[in-house]
Amino acid sequence: MAEWAVYAVVPPSGTHEIYEARFGAVGLDLDLLAGPDVVLPAVRARPRVEGHWRGDGSCEAAALFDLRRRVLLFYATEGPITQFRHRAVTRERIARAWPGWELRWTFDGPADLRRHLGLDPDAVRETHRTVCPAPLLGPDDEELRERDPLVVAVTVGDRRCHLLAAVGDHPVVEGPALLGRLAGGHDHGRCTVAPGAGLHVDPVRRHVDWWTLGAVAEAGRMRARWPGWTVECRQDRWEEHAREAPGRLVPPAVDRERALAELREDALDHWSGRPGSPVSGWLRAAVPDSVADRVVRAVEGW
Known part of the structure; x- marks a missing residue:
């Protein structure tokens, strides 16, 4: 994968400018920690893209900077902000780096940028796309031993909990056919790992709640995939899933101080360029060392 990222800038004039970067999806959240004085000049120094938008299938991260309304609209498919343990502290630190800006996550990917x-x-939808079901995980799957497992938690009624690999499509995309597939899968009883997405199905009420720490194409159209059911997107509010399925979704408590310390190390590696530290993405390479050093000093002061 080329890990393309799309950037949109809305200047005070009210027009818009489009840019993109190959491998821009790598560390987009860590890039944003540098704030507007660093990020915006670097983005606008790239060649502008005219008459073309990358679609759902090829755009893996995006950010829109509305200079008129001071709105930052963004999403990513990897990085600390997509991880259960680090999401809150990452969002908090990005917000501190963009004072006076409103931060919004785009749960419908690049389509939300176009709506704005x-x-x-x-125009960014994939035509003739087929559903790619997420594989069911067994009780001894190695993924369940990872600190940041790629897992989706699916609870059914008040008794069952299934864990799926977070590859392919979010289970909500499958519609009611998902229930037939789960019937032959292992019932984990409850989810005690930190998932990146979830779904609760109440067959009696014919009601579905779903959430994600990433983005799902056509997020606002899931009701059409569940005819005769009510479907609610809870965005990234996993706690509402936990309330719908008491005792079934019980992820580990987040140690905020540890999460912040780990984010700090990731950010220092991302921005320092010191020997032995990987330089992720394009933005760090695009700015002068003096600018990167300023970002590093700010991160060290957390």
Whole structure:
């Protein structure tokens, strides 16, 4: 994968500018920690893209910077902000780096950027796309031993909990056919790991709640995939899933100080360029060392 990221800038004039970066999806959240004085000049120094948007299938991260309204709209498919343990502290630190800006996560990926610009969101949809079901995990799957497992928690009624690998599509995309597939899968009883997404199905009420720490194409159209059911997107509010399925979704408590310390190390590695530290993404390489050093000093002061 080329890990493309798309950037949109809305200047005070009210028009919009589009840019993109190969491998821009690598560390986009860590890039944003540098704040607008660093990020915006670097983005706007890239060649502008005219008449083309990357679609749901090829855009893995995106950010829109509305200079008129001071709105930062963004999403990513990897990095600390997509991890259960680090999401809150990452968002908090990005917000501190962008004082006076409103931060919004785009749960519908690049389509949400186009909506903000008054453009047709369907222009980035994949036509004739087939559903790719997430594999069911067994009780001894190695993924369940990871600190940041790629797992989706699916609870059914008040008795069952299934764990799926977070590859392919979010289970909500499958519609009611998901229930037939789960019937032959292992019932884990409850989820005690930190998932990156979840789904609760109440067959009696014919009600579905789903959430994600990432983005799902056509997030606002899931009701059409569950005809006769009510479907609610809870965005990233996993706690509401836990309330719907008492005792079934019980992820580990987040140690905020440890999460912040780990984010700090990731950010220092990302921005320092010191020997032995990987330089992720394009933005660090695009800015002068003096600017990167300023970002490093700010991160060291957390």
